[in-house]
Amino acid sequence: MDERCSTHEHRSCQLGWAAMSMGKVDRVRAKAAKRARRRPLSKQAMVDVALRIVDTEGTEAVSMRRVAAEFDTGPASLYAHVRDKDELLRLVLDRVIDEMEVPTADAWQDVVRGFAHNVRSAYQRHADVARLSFAHIPTGEKVLAGSERLLRAMIEAGVPDRVAAWALDILSLYVGADAFEGWIMQQRFSHDARGRPVAEVDADFVASVQHDMGAMPADRYPYLARALPVMTSGTSDERFSFGVDMLIAGFAAQIPEQP
Amino acid sequence: MDERCSTHEHRSCQLGWAAMSMGKVDRVRAKAAKRARRRPLSKQAMVDVALRIVDTEGTEAVSMRRVAAEFDTGPASLYAHVRDKDELLRLVLDRVIDEMEVPTADAWQDVVRGFAHNVRSAYQRHADVARLSFAHIPTGEKVLAGSERLLRAMIEAGVPDRVAAWALDILSLYVGADAFEGWIMQQRFSHDARGRPVAEVDADFVASVQHDMGAMPADRYPYLARALPVMTSGTSDERFSFGVDMLIAGFAAQIPEQP
DNA sequence: ACCTGAACACCGTTCAAGT
DNA sequence: ACCTGAACACCGTTCAAGT
Numbered sequence: 001m002d003e004r005c006s007t008h009e010h011r012s013c014q015l016g017w018a019a020m021s022m023g024k025v026d027r028v029r030a031k032a033a034k035r036a037r038r039r040p041l042s043k044q045a046m047v048d049v050a051l052r053i054v055d056t057e058g059t060e061a062v063s064m065r066r067v068a069a070e071f072d073t074g075p076a077s078l079y080a081h082v083r084d085k086d087e088l089l090r091l092v093l094d095r096v097i098d099e100m101e102v103p104t105a106d107a108w109q110d111v112v113r114g115f116a117h118n119v120r121s122a123y124q125r126h127a128d129v130a131r132l133s134f135a136h137i138p139t140g141e142k143v144l145a146g147s148e149r150l151l152r153a154m155i156e157a158g159v160p161d162r163v164a165a166w167a168l169d170i171l172s173l174y175v176g177a178d179a180f181e182g183w184i185m186q187q188r189f190s191h192d193a194r195g196r197p198v199a200e201v202d203a204d205f206v207a208s209v210q211h212d213m214g215a216m217p218a219d220r221y222p223y224l225a226r227a228l229p230v231m232t233s234g235t236s237d238e239r240f241s242f243g244v245d246m247l248i249a250g251f252a253a254q255i256p257e258q259p
Numbered sequence: 260m261d262e263r264c265s266t267h268e269h270r271s272c273q274l275g276w277a278a279m280s281m282g283k284v285d286r287v288r289a290k291a292a293k294r295a296r297r298r299p300l301s302k303q304a305m306v307d308v309a310l311r312i313v314d315t316e317g318t319e320a321v322s323m324r325r326v327a328a329e330f331d332t333g334p335a336s337l338y339a340h341v342r343d344k345d346e347l348l349r350l351v352l353d354r355v356i357d358e359m360e361v362p363t364a365d366a367w368q369d370v371v372r373g374f375a376h377n378v379r380s381a382y383q384r385h386a387d388v389a390r391l392s393f394a395h396i397p398t399g400e401k402v403l404a405g406s407e408r409l410l411r412a413m414i415e416a417g418v419p420d421r422v423a424a425w426a427l428d429i430l431s432l433y434v435g436a437d438a439f440e441g442w443i444m445q446q447r448f449s450h451d452a453r454g455r456p457v458a459e460v461d462a463d464f465v466a467s468v469q470h471d472m473g474a475m476p477a478d479r480y481p482y483l484a485r486a487l488p489v490m491t492s493g494t495s496d497e498r499f500s501f502g503v504d505m506l507i508a509g510f511a512a513q514i515p516e517q518p
Numbered sequence: 519a520c521c522t523g524a525a526c527a528c529c530g531t532t533c534a535a536g537t
Numbered sequence: 538a539c540c541t542g543a544a545c546a547c548c549g550t551t552c553a554a555g556t
Contacts, residue, residue, distance in 0.1 A: 041540080064530060073541075075530075080539050085530065134436065135443035144480055151482040165490035170433075170502040177393065177436035184394035221403055223410040231424035243429040246509030253508045300521080323549060332522075334549075339520050344549065 038072045043081050045071070047091045051126070054092060058127045058183075062089065093132040094140060096122055102146040108153040109248050112167070115150060116175050116244045123179035130183065133176035158255040167251050174247065178240050185236070297331045302340050304330070306350045310385070313351060317386045317442075321348065352391040353399060355381055361405040367412040368507050371426070374409060375434050375503045382438035389442065392435035417514040426510050433506065437499050444495070 039045055049070045053062045064075040064085055071077070082088045099122040103114035123130040147168060154164040218225040234242075298304055308329045312321050323334040323344055330336070341347045358381040362373030382389040406427060413423040477484040493501075 063528085065528085074543090076532080076542080077540055079531075134440045135447065144475060144483060148480045148483045151486050155482055155485070161486050162489045162492065165486040166493075166498055166501055167505075169490075169498065170505065173436050173440060173502075174429075174433055177432050181393045181432060188394065216403060221407045223414055224403060224407045226414070227410050227420050227424040230421045231428075233421065234425075239425055239428065242425055243432075246426075246429065246513075247505050249509035249512045250505030250507070253512065254505075322547085324547085333524090335523080335551080336521055338550075 041071055041073070041077060041081060043091065046078060046081060046088060047095055050088055050092050051095055054127050054129055055125075056127075058187075059089065059092075059129060059131055062092075064088075089132050090136065093129060093136060094138060096126050096129050097138050098140065098142055099125070100146070102149045105153075108157040108159070109252065111150060111153040112171065112248055112251075113241075113244055115146070116171055117241075119172070119175045120179050120240065123176065124182070128180060128183040130176045130179035133172070133180075154251070158258075159251060160254055160256070163251055163254040167247070171244070171247060174243060178243065182236055182240075300330055300332070300336060300340060302350065305337060305340060305347060306354055309347055309351050310354055313386050313388055314384075315386075317446075318348065318351075318388060318390055321351075323347075348391050349395065352388060352395060353397060355385050355388050356397050357399065357401055358384070359405070361408045364412075367416040367418070368511065370409060370412040371430065371507055371510075372500075372503055374405075375430055376500075378431070378434045379438050379499065382435065383441070387439060387442040389435045389438035392431070392439075413510070417517075418510060419513060419515070422510055422513040426506070430503070430506060433502060437502065441495055441499075 046067055049067050050062050053066065062085075064078050067088070068075045068078055078088070082091070100115075100119050103111060103118065105111045105114060123133070150168060151164050154167065155161060159167070216224060216228075305326055308326050309321050312325065321344075323337050326347070327334045327337055337347070341350070359374075359378050362370060362377065364370045364373060382392070409427060410423050413426065414420060418426070475483060475487075
């Protein structure tokens with residue numbers, strides 16, 4: 001009551017008589033004015049706010065209270081639009097998934113490879129949103145159309161139905177895991193220098209791992225010592241591309257010989 | 260103070276005179292007795308408790324307050340042994356990683372395949388502990404020895420150093436992601452029936468996905484419609500094995516031709 | 519060095535009550 | 538149907554104070 005009187009909307013606070021009833025009327029008016037001024041609550045608007053928080057601070061920074069605060073209301077108000085926090089975060093993920101494109105290419109390998117890179121890029125544009133991708137089966141119209149194109153590219157090239165179907169699952173899992181892991185790494189090595197180029201972060205990581213394993217007895221672990229320099233070589237992009245290529249090679253090996 | 264008087268250890272509560280000083284002495288004695296009775300705090304003991312919570316309720320159920328409560332103390336006491344909750348959970352993961360064995364086999368493919376399955380089994384024995392595996396680089400003695408054996412098996416078979424080194428990374432990422440996803444799925448489909456066989460849970464999942472995608476227009480998405488029955492076929496174990504085999508095939512294709 | 523109580527600044531969700 | 542204030546039952550971490 002007291003702090004409300006500090007706002008200029010409560011003229012009744014200056015009046016001595018009939019303060020009770022006038023206060024009530026004014027409070028109602030102020031409430032209505034406030035409600036009119038602010039953005040109305042809706043799934044769409046809530047996802048907008050949540051995604052902005054994800055982009056700047058990561059998925060763990062999203063809280064019902066914080067999202068609600070951006071609408072000048074309490075957390076309870078959100079529950080008229082989503083069942084719980086999990087549903088809100090799933091909607092955020094679906095929004096990001098809508099950014100992913102299946103490229104057009106002649107060779108099925110290029111379609112699959114391009115898709116994998118586009119998925120990773122979309123995740124990378126939105127912090128650790130890939131964390132939400134595990135066990136999430138998107139069913140949007142765009143996802144169906146994209147899956148259709150991917151399956152067609154593979155099946156027409158002779159990839160068995162079962163291999164093509166499972167390939168999508170495995171690729172999605174791998175890309176999501178890579179993007180999530182990449183974000184954690186990025187966070188870990190940006191404790192002091194923010195916004196540095198990825199190559200530099202990679203270099204720091206290399207140095208740190210080599211330090212951790214440097215005390216390793218080379219005579220007891222000859223192969224590990226031999227693999228160490230190459231283990232920490234290459235950027236995260238190169239390692240990701242390599243992983244995708246390994247999977248594609250595996251799928252390709254499942255194409256039966258032409259008679 | 261009042262509720263302390265309800266315990267039989269505080270005889271001074273019945274005494275009128277010198278209650279202050281006697282109460283103090285008794286309180287000290289009770290405290291010492293309590294401390295002697297309960298398990299002493301230590302990293303080891305804390306990991307024991309945390310791992311038991313993980314096993315029964317999952318990693319999200321672990322809280323500093325709950326772990327502390329098992330030692331009859333407050334959460335602040337834990338911070339003398341670990342930097343933060345993250346370190347405690349990393350120690351839990353390291354404990355689980357110590358359960359993983361690298362099998363002995365002649366063919367490098369069998370060593371790698373067996374390793375992948377052992378890693379998954381260890382994760383599966385401990386709820387969603389695989390969630391903690393992302394961006395975690397274990398450096399224990401046993402991990403080094405295991406990595407040595409894996410690298411030797413691959414490199415001696417002609418797998419290039421770089422491929423062998425990256426293969427470990429990619430496999431670990433894939434297995435961790437699969438185990439984590441598998442746990443979420445399991446949770447999702449055990450809302451009413453707990454402890455059911457995995458095959459049954461898989462069957463439920465199949466039915467649900469087929470329902471979700473059932474309304475899909477078959478004429479607009481012919482390849483999707485064609486792949487649908489096979490997409491939801493097979494158990495999660497079969498799909499995992501398939502993914503591992505795809506990677507192994509990819510690595511194998513990197514072995515240069517013998518001259 | 520190890521431990522503690524109390525406090526700080528948060529959480530997700532529910533529920534009766536309002537419009 | 539949508540919204541709200543207040544409450545419930547929690548969080549991780551810090552800090553001065555104790556031993």
